[in-house]
Amino acid sequence: xxxxxxxxxxxxxxxxxxxxxxxxxxxxxxxxxxxxxxxxxxxxxxxxxxxxxxxxxxxxxxxxxxxxxxxxxxxxxxxxxxxxxxxxxxxxxxxxxxxxxxxxxxxxxxxxxxxxxxxxxxxxxxxxxxxxxxxxxxxxxxxxxxxxxxxxxxxxxxxxxxxxxxxxxxxxxxxxxxxxxxxxxxxxxxxxxxxxxxxxxxxxxxxxxxxxxxxxxxxxxxxxxxxxxxxxxxxxxxxxxxxxxxxxxxxxxxxxxxxxxxxxxxxxxxxxxxxxxxxxxxxxxxxxxxxxxxxxxxxxxxxxxxxxxxxxxxxxxxxxxxxxxxxxxxxxxxxxxxxxxxxxxxxxxxxxxxxxxxxxxxxxxxxxxxxxxxxxxxxxxxxxxxxxxxxxxxx
Numbered sequence: 001x002x003x004x005x006x007x008x009x010x011x012x013x014x015x016x017x018x019x020x021x022x023x024x025x026x027x028x029x030x031x032x033x034x035x036x037x038x039x040x041x042x043x044x045x046x047x048x049x050x051x052x053x054x055x056x057x058x059x060x061x062x063x064x065x066x067x068x069x070x071x072x073x074x075x076x077x078x079x080x081x082x083x084x085x086x087x088x089x090x091x092x093x094x095x096x097x098x099x100x101x102x103x104x105x106x107x108x109x110x111x112x113x114x115x116x117x118x119x120x121x122x123x124x125x126x127x128x129x130x131x132x133x134x135x136x137x138x139x140x141x142x143x144x145x146x147x148x149x150x151x152x153x154x155x156x157x158x159x160x161x162x163x164x165x166x167x168x169x170x171x172x173x174x175x176x177x178x179x180x181x182x183x184x185x186x187x188x189x190x191x192x193x194x195x196x197x198x199x200x201x202x203x204x205x206x207x208x209x210x211x212x213x214x215x216x217x218x219x220x221x222x223x224x225x226x227x228x229x230x231x232x233x234x235x236x237x238x239x240x241x242x243x244x245x246x247x248x249x250x251x252x253x254x255x256x257x258x259x260x261x262x263x264x265x266x267x268x269x270x271x272x273x274x275x276x277x278x279x280x281x282x283x284x285x286x287x288x289x290x291x292x293x294x295x296x297x298x299x300x301x302x303x304x305x306x307x308x309x310x311x312x313x314x315x316x317x318x319x320x321x322x323x324x325x326x327x328x329x330x331x332x333x334x335x336x337x338x339x340x341x342x343x344x345x346x347x348x349x350x351x352x353x354x355x356x357x358x359x360x361x362x363x364x365x366x367x368x369x370x371x372x373x374x375x376x377x378x379x380x381x382x383x384x385x386x387x388x389x390x391x392x393x394x395x
Contacts, residue, residue, distance in 0.1 A: 003082040003387055006072060007377040010061065010086070010126035011119065012036075017068060020378040021079070023392035028075065029374070032056065032064050039064055043071065051075065061122070062129035069133060083138040085381030086127055087177060087373060089119035089226065091143030093168050098146070098380035101127055101139040109141070115225045116174075118263055140381040147176025150216040155310070158224075171223035173210070175202045175321075177373040182318055183215040185369055189355065193365065196315035199307050201300060201334070202371070203324035205233035205276060209300070211307040219310035221303050227262055230303060231296050233276035236266035238299075268292045278323050278330065297330065301337045314341055314364050319357075320371040331357065335366060 002021045009016040013036055018029035028051060030043030039056040056067055073081060086101070090112040099105060106127050113120040127139055156170045179200055186194035198212040207230040211219040221229030221238075231237040239262070247253045253261070269276035272292035274284060281289040308314045317338070319331050328351050335345040335358075342363030350357040350368070358366040375394045382388040 002079050003385075004076055004079050005378055005381045005385065005387070006081060006084045007374045007381070008084060008086050008126050009373070009377075010065075010122045012122050015061070015065060015068065015126065016374075017072075018374040018378065019072065019076075020375075020382070022382060023388040024375060024379055024382065024394050026375070026378075026394075032068060035061065035064060041068070041071070043075075061125050062132065065126060065129045066133050069130075081137065082387070083140060083381050083385040084130055085140040085142055085377040086123060087144065087377055088123045088127075088141045089144045089174060090116040090172070091141075091145045092172070093170075095141065095143050096146050096149040098140055098142045098384060100384055101141045103131070105141065106131075117259060119226070138385055140377075140384050142177060142377045142380050144174045144176045145172040147180045148173030148210075148217045148220055151218060151220070155219050169224060171220075171228075173208070173217065173220035174222040174226045175206070175208050175210070176217070177376045178202045178320060178371040179210045179212070179217060181372050181376050182320055182369055183212055186316075186318070187215070189369075190316075190365075190367075193316050197308075197311040197313055198316045198318060199304055199311070199314060200318045200320060201304075201324050202321040203230075203300070203319065203327075203330065204321035206235070207232045207296075207300075207321065207323070209303050209307055211311050213311055219307055221307075230299050231271070231292075232267045234264050234267045234269045236262050236270070268296060271295055278327060282327070282329055293330075293333075297333045297337070300334050304334075304338065304341075308341060316365045316367065317343060318367045318369055320369050325368055325370050328353070331366075331368060338364070 004019055004021050007018045014031055014033040016031045019027050021027055026046050028043055028045055032039055032041050034040050039058060041056050042053045043051040045051055056064060088109060092112050106124055110124055130137060130139055157165060158170060160169060182200050195214050200210045200212060202208055206226060208220060208222040210217055227235050229237050247258060267276060268281060272281055272288040274286055274289050275281055281293050323330055331350055332345060335343055343366055344359045344362040345366060346357055346359045355367055355369060357368055379392060
């Protein structure tokens with residue numbers, strides 16, 4: 001009777017899940033989407049064959065999670081669900097490695113919700129719902145910030161009074177589960193490169209870059225919150241703090257209005273006035289759409305230059321995330337501006353969707369590698385549950 005773990009990535013309008021059995025074999029995955037309007041459930045096996053599809057009666061996240069758990073347990077039959085692993089965006093200074101979650105840990109993590117308002121409350125809502133629905137089920141938290149705990153003090157520090165730093169105001173970094181997966185994947189497919197100087201571009205509705213040296217994070221573009229760095233779908237990215245003072249003092253905006261502006265009405269959506277979806281913007285002839293795409297690429301290239309300085313040079317660039325993995329045009333636009341670093345793109349390989357997309361002999365190589373945050377969550381959950389080794393291969 002195999003033991004199985006469930007991974008959960010709970011957001012405001014969706015709950016993504018996957019099931020894994022030891023040592024690290026994905027046996028099913030799926031999603032409840034359109035939460036809050038017309039919830040819809042889909043599930044697939046490891047080969048992509050549909051296992052279930054149905055609309056769900058509207059209700060709370062807890063109601064919908066209960067229905068998901070019922071389906072999971074029916075699907076497993078005689079197999080046993082032994083643990084659930086969660087993606088939790090912000091771990092703060094305390095949570096720098098995956099941990100078993102209890103009421104005290106969940107309460108401590110809830111104090112970080114103001115630092116990730118689009119993610120943290122929904123991540124934790126799934127945890128507390130599971131505690132009520134299946135009180136005996138082991139739960140594990142895996143943190144997007146934890147991977148960046150290897151950054152040195154200088155890279156973590158803001159130019160603020162030391163007392164504020166000591167109170168926890170510092171650079172954390174995010175998308176760490178994705179970066180952890182890519183660092184491990186590079187060891188498999190390009191071991192010589194994996195020990196070098198790599199920049200990983202996780203590009204999606206949320207976007208960031210991470211500088212890796214010998215597989216460890218040394219610098220990244222997001223910092224205290226997931227607002228910093230690159231222009232994103234609806235988030236502004238790096239912004240002169242004087243703009244915030246001006247909006248507060250002159251435009252009469254309060255904290256709630258600023259939060260809404262910076263998290264939900266800026267980025268690609270704000271600049272284009274059309275959409276936060278890169279596919280729609282690339283397909284549009286509208287000037288605003290074109291300018292939004294241009295700004296997205298400009299900021300990526302500028303930050304690659306900065307992270308290359310942090311690394312002392314660059315050996316490889318990896319694209320991942322929804323845009324990074326699927327948009328050959330964005331990869332081409334970024335690479336076209338990096339010739340000064342030694343990157344020469346292989347246009348045919350890039351358009352064909354190959355994993356390696358730079359020309360042979362290019363001093364800086366480029367790759368497009370799908371990420372798998374669920375597998376990272378499952379690996380840590382299985383390890384803490386005593387089901388497998390921490391370095392179990394993904395199958």
